[in-house]
Amino acid sequence: MQTLTDEILSQTIRIRPKESHKGTYGRVCLVGGNDHFGGAILMATEASVYSGAGLNTTLTDPSNFVSLHARMPEAMVADFTSQAELTELVAAANTVVIGPGLGTTTQSLHVLQTVFNTVAHNQTLIVDGSAITLVADKSLQLPDAQLIFTPHQMEWQRLSGIKIADQTDEANEKVRRELGGTVVLKSHQTKIYAPNGSYLNTAGTPAQATGGMGDTLAGMIGGFTAQFADQTNAVLAAVYAHSAIADELAEHQYVVLPTQIIHQLPQFMHDHQA
16 A cells, blocks of 8 residues: 655646636536535535636535525536436536535435436546445445545445444455445545555544535545546545645644635645646
């Protein structure tokens, strides 16, 4: 298992060409945020926008529209209960993030199944949070897309069937091969199991132990994979940046908030571009 260092940042984050526009930097569609968990999709959206994705659209419950417009006017907003809007906007994206704040209701399941039925092989699909739980509980068939799963250890137990105490690298990799794609297994030292190898992220701090960290990481992975051609490097760079920013903030803070990491992203990426 390779250990991530800041070299992954300069290998991934590129100086932007002069002749470029918002379409150059990818389209991200983020799906989630029911009427109880709007904050999750808001943070995921903000992370995608701040990481530099060119166009961002959030499909969520209408109860979240005002908050999203007020906090993040750079993102477009649509109703995830509208079948037509959901399929049209998901189909138009380079990267789709499904799960932050989605919930596990009947409506949540319908939204997830619609996304799964819509995404295509050439799209990146990040399956996070509630979406992972629904896949596990309902034994859903995974779509033919470039899959990235972002579970914490309990969600991975549900999805993989491997108890937390038995989540060895060998066992995790076996299930990853069965699932296809990449697994970002979040813990105090996050491990990334990818088709080309496995990686250990030793950056990070206990100051990150607060709600919304995973939603923020999912949004960052969305923004990075939409922009940067090497999808594995994009995932690795997002994971490392998320922790490295937190480490810097924790030098002077007892707790690090997800939104603070988000707001540091543009400067951090500028300082590590190559």
